[in-house]
Amino acid sequence: MQTSVDRDWTISPPRLRPVAVLGTGSGVPPRTLTNADLEGMVDTTDEWIVTRTGIRERRLVDGQATSDLAIAAAEQALLAAGVEADQVELILVATVTPDECCPPVACRVQAALGAHRAAGFDLSAACSGFMNALMTGHRLVGAGAFANCLVIGADTMSALTDYERRDMCVLFGDAAGATYLGEPRDGGEILDQLVGIDGRGAEMIMAPAGGSRRPATLETVARREHFLQMNGKEVFKFAVQKMPEIVETLLGRNGYSIDDLTLLVPHQANLRILEAGAKRLGLPLERVMINVDRYGNTASGSVPLALDEAVRTGRIRRGDLVCLASFGGGLSWAGSLIRW
Numbered sequence: 001m002q003t004s005v006d007r008d009w010t011i012s013p014p015r016l017r018p019v020a021v022l023g024t025g026s027g028v029p030p031r032t033l034t035n036a037d038l039e040g041m042v043d044t045t046d047e048w049i050v051t052r053t054g055i056r057e058r059r060l061v062d063g064q065a066t067s068d069l070a071i072a073a074a075e076q077a078l079l080a081a082g083v084e085a086d087q088v089e090l091i092l093v094a095t096v097t098p099d100e101c102c103p104p105v106a107c108r109v110q111a112a113l114g115a116h117r118a119a120g121f122d123l124s125a126a127c128s129g130f131m132n133a134l135m136t137g138h139r140l141v142g143a144g145a146f147a148n149c150l151v152i153g154a155d156t157m158s159a160l161t162d163y164e165r166r167d168m169c170v171l172f173g174d175a176a177g178a179t180y181l182g183e184p185r186d187g188g189e190i191l192d193q194l195v196g197i198d199g200r201g202a203e204m205i206m207a208p209a210g211g212s213r214r215p216a217t218l219e220t221v222a223r224r225e226h227f228l229q230m231n232g233k234e235v236f237k238f239a240v241q242k243m244p245e246i247v248e249t250l251l252g253r254n255g256y257s258i259d260d261l262t263l264l265v266p267h268q269a270n271l272r273i274l275e276a277g278a279k280r281l282g283l284p285l286e287r288v289m290i291n292v293d294r295y296g297n298t299a300s301g302s303v304p305l306a307l308d309e310a311v312r313t314g315r316i317r318r319g320d321l322v323c324l325a326s327f328g329g330g331l332s333w334a335g336s337l338i339r340w
């Protein structure tokens, strides 16, 4: 699969007001599924999982839905930004696992927060969903349509995971992360973004049934076709190529080099992808945010969850140059360059 960032939609900021990330938050369910637990469920070993993926454990819901994780993340982001829920003007939720196909998760979040003035909607771009929502929120706030925006990435991947398939069930977990965007306070600003898709790779990661093409039937459920399936090797190759391309493009066209980058916060799919990408970039692993070992791949939740951890643990400070990068189903990819 050949893809190129030449076909990205470049989101440079013509006549937009500056917009900053003013707060972050995360929501993870309490239940932990370890590699030892998986050894009792499928024919696998801790050694295989750690060597091939770097994942040691992941969090799974226990009765909660995607909105519960999203609400927890949003509450933290508002607290961190020091704003009340009734000030929020827009709520965007990126997810591939809404509580139900209707209503939008954004509506559940709005009601639970008491964000009565807020407009909102969900959007979906697989593992690049949060980054596309960030771009949307940035543009809408930057254009003056809304004064601020809660941007949430939230997924309950356990709902799409076949726990009888050893190649899939070791990879995914459930989580949400959130950011609050508004007028800059301390000089921080979202500098640049890019997004892209290549639909020729649409079938590399897909749930064959349960949508409008093949609605769920007793037969599709018996054949477990409502769960995700993936061509792991091809996705791996795509990710290892795309992740460094995103970073190089964003840094290069803004006049920065890899030495200027404080921290790369990539989509957390597999430690080997992050290591290979960092190597291609000449970026020491100490400057890559990694928490895939504790959460696995949480799809839309992945980048904002890692970002929130980086902020809370002091790995990102005011004035730092931060790059977010995602890749995933679709195929899709996205990047964001932020002066913190």
Ligand SMILES: CC(C)(COP(=O)(O)OP(=O)(O)OC[C@H]1O[C@@H](n2cnc3c(N)ncnc32)[C@H](O)[C@@H]1OP(=O)(O)O)[C@@H](O)C(=O)NCCC(=O)NCCS
Pocket (backbone or CB within 6 Å): 043, 044, 045, 048, 049, 052, 053, 127, 166, 167, 168, 170, 230, 231, 232, 233, 235, 236, 239, 269, 270, 297, 327, 328, 329
């Ligand atoms: C899924 C992934 C970890 C598989 O690793 P891999 O090195 O490509 O492994 P393979 O698929 O070639 O499988 C090698 C062997 O391990 C086996 N295997 C697969 N999962 C296993 C598991 N959990 N435990 C033990 N063995 C396993 C396979 O059956 C295969 O056995 P075989 O050679 O007898 O057929 C890897 O391809 C990957 O991470 N891809 C990217 C996935 C991703 O990030 N997707 C989301 C993007 S958003």
